[in-house]
Amino acid sequence: MSKISINQLHMALSEANSIxxxxxxxxxxxxxxxxxxFYEALLAQGKKVTMVVDDSIPEKFSFLSYVDCIKTxxxxxxxxxxxxxxxLDASTYERIGQVGALCSAPIFNIDHHISNTEFADGLYLKTDFAATGEIIADLCKKWNWPMTESMANALYMAIATDCGFFKFSxxxxxxxxxxxxxxxxGARPxxxxxxIEAVSAERLTLTxxxxxxxxxxxxxxVATIELNRDAMDILGDDTDGFVDIxxxxxxxxxxxxxxxxxxxITRVSLRSKRTDVNAIASQFGGGGHVRASGCTINLPLPEAKMALIKVLP
Incomplete structure (x- = not known):
């Protein structure tokens, strides 16, 4: 693995025809x-691009262009x-699920997580950026790649959601x-x-x-809040906002x-105002950022909670 510069990333993208x-x-x-x-930007550069995610796509993102082009x-x-x-935006190889098995091509990673495990053949890492969307916007600016209105909406959403709509540190x-x-x-904040913040009556009742x-x-x-199996069945992966309560x-x-x-199995999201929660999440094989991290603990929810409380400073 090697960390690469913006020029090395540009060269690698220039030489790749099918991504x-x-x-x-x-x-x-x-x-x-x-x-x-980035899909739209790469298409404009004449690349053949296939988007694939080893998971379902939350319905709230359906307003964005090209969502229907994402494949399973x-x-x-x-x-x-x-x-x-x-x-993009993944700090470990395991985080992309079964996608890695689809090809044997060199892996390039654009990310902003301090916990990145440097799994890629080429890593463009900007830990001082609030979001991967911020990195993509910065690349488009520096490379003079045109930003369409649909790209602008997608990138604004990417940036805003990862910094709490500009409230986080x-x-x-x-x-x-x-x-x-x-x-x-052309983005419309x-x-x-x-x-993104629309709430259904069902979700409000669940809250x-x-x-x-x-x-x-x-x-x-320290405060905890829990989503049991019944709640997760209703919410799916759309759990944004609960930790902010x-x-x-x-x-x-x-x-x-x-x-x-x-x-x-219990998934955990950690947020803080002062404490390094990346250090806490790393004790359970997770990671992320100093003020926002996550991990998965192979214990039932009550036991996972107690395991976390025990290691808190």
Missing amino acids: LLTVHVHPDGDAIGSMLA VEQCQDLDPIDMLLV NTTANTLEMAALCVAA NQISET KQVMQTIEFYKDSS IRNVDTVDIAILLKAQNDS
Whole structure:
């Protein structure tokens, strides 16, 4: 593996004619927005590009252009020869699921996670960027690649969702500059936020129930909130917003969202105001960012919660 410069990335993309483009499983706004925008940008450069994700795509992203071009792994079993497997917004090889088995092409990775395991043959890593969408916008600007209105909407969504609509500590001057670049190219912040943050009556009713699971620890500096199997069956992967309910409590430093994947596996999202939660997630084989990380614990939800509480500083 080798970390590569922006010029080396540009050269690699120039030499690749057929690109398989993917993101991590349980795709979020940054993953989907980055992929859709870069897909369109690469097509404009004359590349043959196939988007594939080893997971379902949340319905809330259906307003973006080219979502219907995203293929499943099953639809990509007989691909023509691939020159490059391009992975966006994934910090480990395992995070792309079964996509890696579709081809034997060199792997290139564009990412912003401090926990990146450097699995790719070529890694373009910008840990000081709030989102992979911010990286893609920056690349388009520096390479003078045109940004269409549909690209701008996708990238604005990618950037905004990964920095809490510019509320989180990962928001920098460059983050705002790239978001402004998207708006100048036609992105509509109001439509994007209204679409992404829309709440159904069913979800609001569920939220009332989920709030009953909130618990505080360590003099109320740590808070947990739980999504049991029934809640996850309703929500699928659309669990955005639940961790913010407890993160916004004035005394809370570490906010923990626990999601029951099944009776013996729990997925965890960690957010903080001061503590390095990447260091906590790494103890369970996870990672992400200093203020926002995640992991999967092979324990039922109650036991996973206690295991986490034990290792908290």
